[in-house]
Amino acid sequence: MTLDLSLYLVTDSTSAILGSRDIYKVVEEACKGGVTIVQYRDKTSDTGLLVETATRLHEITKRYNVPLIINDRVDVAMASGAEGVHLGQDDMSITAAKKILSKDAIVGISASSVEEAVKAVEEGADYLGIGTLFATPTKTNTKNIIGTAGVKTILDSISRLNRTVGTVAIGGINLSNVQRVLYQSAGQNKALDGVAIVSAIIAADDPKSVAEQFKQAIAIPPPFITGSPEISSSVDAGALAAAVPEVVQKVVNCHPIVHSMINFVVANFVANVAISAGLSPIMSQYGDEAKDLAVHRGGLVINMGTLTSASIGEYLKAIKAYNTNGNPVVLDPVGAGATAIRRDAVKTLMAGGYFDLIKGNEREIRQVYGNTSNLTQRGVDSGPSSLNDVEKATLARDLARRERNIVLLTGAVDYLSDGYRVIAVKNGHELLSKATGTGCAIGTVCGAYMAAYRDDKFLAVLAGLLMYEIAAENAAAKNTVHGPGSFLPAFLDEVHSIWGKASQGNVTWAHGRAKIEEIQL
Numbered sequence: 001m002t003l004d005l006s007l008y009l010v011t012d013s014t015s016a017i018l019g020s021r022d023i024y025k026v027v028e029e030a031c032k033g034g035v036t037i038v039q040y041r042d043k044t045s046d047t048g049l050l051v052e053t054a055t056r057l058h059e060i061t062k063r064y065n066v067p068l069i070i071n072d073r074v075d076v077a078m079a080s081g082a083e084g085v086h087l088g089q090d091d092m093s094i095t096a097a098k099k100i101l102s103k104d105a106i107v108g109i110s111a112s113s114v115e116e117a118v119k120a121v122e123e124g125a126d127y128l129g130i131g132t133l134f135a136t137p138t139k140t141n142t143k144n145i146i147g148t149a150g151v152k153t154i155l156d157s158i159s160r161l162n163r164t165v166g167t168v169a170i171g172g173i174n175l176s177n178v179q180r181v182l183y184q185s186a187g188q189n190k191a192l193d194g195v196a197i198v199s200a201i202i203a204a205d206d207p208k209s210v211a212e213q214f215k216q217a218i219a220i221p222p223p224f225i226t227g228s229p230e231i232s233s234s235v236d237a238g239a240l241a242a243a244v245p246e247v248v249q250k251v252v253n254c255h256p257i258v259h260s261m262i263n264f265v266v267a268n269f270v271a272n273v274a275i276s277a278g279l280s281p282i283m284s285q286y287g288d289e290a291k292d293l294a295v296h297r298g299g300l301v302i303n304m305g306t307l308t309s310a311s312i313g314e315y316l317k318a319i320k321a322y323n324t325n326g327n328p329v330v331l332d333p334v335g336a337g338a339t340a341i342r343r344d345a346v347k348t349l350m351a352g353g354y355f356d357l358i359k360g361n362e363r364e365i366r367q368v369y370g371n372t373s374n375l376t377q378r379g380v381d382s383g384p385s386s387l388n389d390v391e392k393a394t395l396a397r398d399l400a401r402r403e404r405n406i407v408l409l410t411g412a413v414d415y416l417s418d419g420y421r422v423i424a425v426k427n428g429h430e431l432l433s434k435a436t437g438t439g440c441a442i443g444t445v446c447g448a449y450m451a452a453y454r455d456d457k458f459l460a461v462l463a464g465l466l467m468y469e470i471a472a473e474n475a476a477a478k479n480t481v482h483g484p485g486s487f488l489p490a491f492l493d494e495v496h497s498i499w500g501k502a503s504q505g506n507v508t509w510a511h512g513r514a515k516i517e518e519i520q521l
């Protein structure tokens, strides 16, 4: 049997995951759905039952030409005729297992650090189970949560050894993060060979269908090289505009928490916008606090406007907490190209976690993307544009496609993309650019919108943006508004007025107001 690690199913017989279902049926359905290797992992049964279950599982997996691996127990692998074992760092050594097992037996081992991985490869492991990728309720006593950045470091280290070894990541992988796990963890010369999944398949109502969906997600061609045929790039601007009021209503009814690690110049204004919009803001720069805050299904905003020597470490702690809890994170790379410190900060943050939304002006987005030829940035203001409309739309699309996220490139016209769909949003008012904080507040609003409306992040960001920019248009139209000083309070009033209407189910505020255009690239 060939070793195909691409979709590696690890079983779990506990009531929390398997429940009252039949493990044999679940494994058989998963094999039908296309899992390529199965590990029988049972931490509590006695040896007799382990051998009996493994033997029956092996009869099933053989029918699908899928290798069966036994967790921890070389004796059970031998007694059941399974194709191999998976060892933990505290189990028998690879050398000892290889001595006992047949010469073509598969021996895999867990690795959570470069040292463990290198040692395992040198000892002749057939594959590594690299983790813990993300925190997971399936196994809470894990050593080290390493994220995609940790997996990438391990892959880079073992690729230098010039030895053949398979690799899978394990821990918290599900259908919504599997593609970015594969993309973000890829090292320079070595990518993961697959993903190991427990609860997302074993606890699923329909394991076959979920396995099929994993197969599809894993098979999507790498973005950037070719457009993905599975994902539509066409936009129905009218339908998007029509969907916005309902999203705004859902968000205001949900009153999501939004944690802003925001610059001190604008913190007060941004908090006022958030409160006026019916959101629940907290402005905390203390990364360790994020552990407690990240459990509330809110969003996090990283705004680099007033970096200090301590900021990056604090940001990384908070990003990790929100990524681990599956809650959205926004990067607002304020002044990204202005100094060497900020340029490095962008790289560190991009490698250290996942951003659901990157929001910035043209120069900031170019800096994040790495399109920096002839790019100068003197301070944190946007400066004159050097790209035409199509180039801006392309930049937003390409960054979103590369990062598998949403990109909002702000300016007189905003460009919003999820890597496939691209729209231009022509709402807003010039007065928004005449005061500090008005751009930063968009990041906070959109972070909260993505947290409260999870069906479509692209639509969530669009809804937050339109609510904000229509409020600005309403404020600017007031005859009491003569400039930035009178605009800001009027703007807060208008945000609050839309909140009031939306919370009563009144959608008239949005009628005929969205100025959205599809961009075909």
Ligand SMILES: Cc1ncc(COP(=O)(O)OP(=O)(O)O)c(N)n1
Binding pocket: 008, 010, 039, 041, 071, 072, 086, 087, 088, 089, 109, 110, 111, 128, 129, 130, 131, 139, 168, 170, 196
């Ligand atoms: C594919 C894969 N990777 C890692 C593990 C974890 O194994 P281990 O460290 O032995 O921990 P337990 O599974 O024994 O709790 C795995 N089982 N499979």
Ligand SMILES: Cc1nc(C(=O)O)sc1CCOP(=O)(O)O
Binding pocket: 010, 110, 129, 130, 131, 132, 133, 136, 137, 138, 139, 142, 170, 171, 172, 173, 196, 197, 198, 199, 200
């Ligand atoms: C069995 C196991 N080993 C891990 C490790 O980090 O070594 S994490 C894990 C459980 C993974 O479960 P799920 O896919 O449900 O998150």
